[in-house]
Amino acid sequence: MCDRFLQGNYQYVLAVHTDKSHTHCHIIFNNTNLYNGLSFTYEHNQGKVKDRSWAQLRAISDELCKEHGISVIEPKSKGVSHFERDMQKEGKSWKDKLRVRIAEVMLYSRDFKDFLEKCSECGIEYVYKPSNKVKLKFRLSGDGQQKFTRADTLGADYTVERISEQIAEIQEKLSAANVTPDMLIEPPKPVVPKTEPKPTQTVTAPTKPKQSAEPNTITEKSETARRKAAAEQVEKFFAARRARRQAQLDMLNATASKPVEPKPEPSVPTPQPTPTESKAPEKKIDEWATIRGMRDSDKIIAELEAVGIMSLSEFGGFMHNIHSPEDHTDEVAELKAQYTAIDKLLAMMKQRSDNSATYKEYQERSAFTQKHFRKKNAAAIDAYEEADKYITEHIKAYYVDGKAPKRSELAALSKQLKDKRKAIMPEHKAYLLKHETAMRYTRQVRQYLNEQYMKSERERSRQRTQAKHRNKNTLE
Template sequence: MIQSFAPGEVTPEQAMQIGEELCDRYLKGDYQYVIAVHHDKSHLHCHVIFNNTNLYNGLSFTTEHNQGRKSERAWAELREISDEICAEHGISVIEPIGKGVSHYENEMKKEGESWKDKLRNMLREIIPYSRSFEDFLKNCTDSGIEYVYTPQNKVKLKFKLSGDGQQRFTRADTLGDEFEPSAITETIETAQKKAAAEEAMEKFLAARRARQQAELALLNRTSAKPAEPTPTPTTTTKPTVAEPTAPKPIESKAPEKKEDPWKAIRGMGRADEIIADLESGGVMSFSELSGFFFNTPHDDDHTTELADLRKKFTAIDTLIEKMKHRDELEPVYKEYQGKSGWSQSRFKKKNAATIEDYEQTVKHIREHIKKYAVDGKPPTMLDLLEKSNKLKSKWNRLNVEHTAFLTKRETAKKYTRQVRQYINEQQMKREREKYRQKELTQQRKKDTLE
């Protein structure tokens, strides 16, 4: 291994001292090592070679410390230990700037031709227009993106641009978290829910417009003057004798005028403009508008119910995710249970995080699954998914009504103060007129008595 220092920061002696500290902490005194300080470059650096065999038990370094996940292997700690020692000596530490890329990709990126960037952009265009994850994969193929999807493996998804200079498949996680299968599925579901809500709202608005047009047409028909009936003369077989009978008069009734739903505020300034805006927001009468004056309970206000439904299906979804996570960890835990003695202890030491995670996950499931029992038996994941979908379906249905209600409330809120002020002024005006009439009546009585 090589440990390098910035130019001019250390002397050869200091470099040797830091190198020794690194080896002592990293190898813990169990392995022999040799350090050489080189100054053939503009910066000093240490070359370190160590014996792979433990001095005391004869086991190799690879066997003892370099097993399991990459993040758990001993060499993954090397940089961290080196940074700690350098910080203690007041020497600069290189801050990580993200995951590295190949030289070829870096050059392409400089020229604006990085295939990873091109792949990301294409995937970002495909995801929102896909109806499901399966549809997304089909759209990838149609767009010239090859993929390998193996949900049972640790690396579940890989991509490759067809015939575009990309030699090998690249893992989805190297492109970014948003391209993982779970993230793609979540993005698609969110887009589908949004589209469904918009479609439902559009249907609601279309139905409302149709209702308004029907009411307007009915109002026009009832306000039109009915045509006068044309009398039909009767004739007999002897026209020279019989006299034509006079037509019976037909009574015509005046059309019933439909009461103006906005009569109470027709006299207000900018009344037509305000009424048009209110109706476009779903408020169709003064009676409905007045319901928002004092926060009167509304049938379409589902705030509490929606919050309760969300809480319920979120809890179920969390439980489902825990069950999936348990299934992912179960093979490791079963392997752990299948061992015994020293072998089990060694296995637990290497997989402590996974084993603890499994046990905590199982504990969470046991604590929360009882309330969803079916006929006294623990529910399956399918049972929970069905229950969650029912709750979400109800939530979506109520949310359409609630969204329309919120639109009405916000529209009404814009004019509440102005309308209430006008109504109060009209009320005061009527009271003053009533009082004036009362005074006049009393005055007339007084004049009569005199």
């Protein structure tokens, strides 16, 4: 087996023990391959569980046993859990109680449908769904069982198919003896009230000679007696079985209801004064420990902390261009563009208002005098027309409910945008100062960190090389 399993690649020692009643052997083999230096675990003990080395070893052992005519140990079914075993010992196992009751119900059932009906009558709740993966489940009603128990976990004899087969076998035995399940159930005996005896007079009637019974009557009586005897025999068999199962149930119930002896309460120790423990002051974590060995590190760290950069991780945000919530560059630019456009629109509205009188007079003049008037007031008229054109093109962006805004409303909106920009400018300026300071040392810090990383990688490579040499020397 060792030669077939290890294939000559691993050293092994085989020890046969005969000190016990059964001869057995122990095998110890080297984990390292003699030829390539790889471990047995790496070569043969990887992958899924069914492909592991123990499964291969078991298959080889079974083959050798079959070749030499030795019995092969067949794998057992799923065993009982520790919890279930403890419950069985204490007599609290729901499964044991269910097995006893289900076997009792099967004795009086004609078929599987009748079995389910009698389960309900005997205090066994069930869930039967043939289309589901778990077809049948049971639960004892009124005994404290909360969850249903799957039928297949009770054993192989408690599945839907096996229950039907067992009921059919019982019916065959009963039909062979001309006995039905109803005959096994004893009807309740009627209670006859006691009456006081009355004096009776004995009257002797003339005796008649007995007539001989007919042959048919004798045959019927003998057949009835035979059936009655068979029914009594079957009844005795099932009565003994019922008594045995009832005894098991009584034993389980008695064990479950056995009172638990109270444990003596431990004596309460007298409270001792708790000693006061003085804790050492917690060490402050150095946020700049990674770059402390850099040249001029103290000066660089002092300048960074002066502008508000208090750790290397925060400095890394500037070094890797990570967006910061303190950066309002886009927001500031957007606000400035908005209130600048409004201010220009207000200026154009003022320009149009200032030249509206001149332009109105120009419009009221006749065509003959307009040319001369326009030449004389060209600047005012051109300013009005320019402002009016600009307002017509840009005022629609500020319409409210289809109405053009007033100058006062636009002025209020411009003031609101300016106040908002003014509120975020201190934080934005502080960020710009941090960014400017960080950019001065980004290149130096990045170069130092890269050097430290390459140094650590070289050290790891050196250690791996030394480990390979040690393994090689060991193999040689």
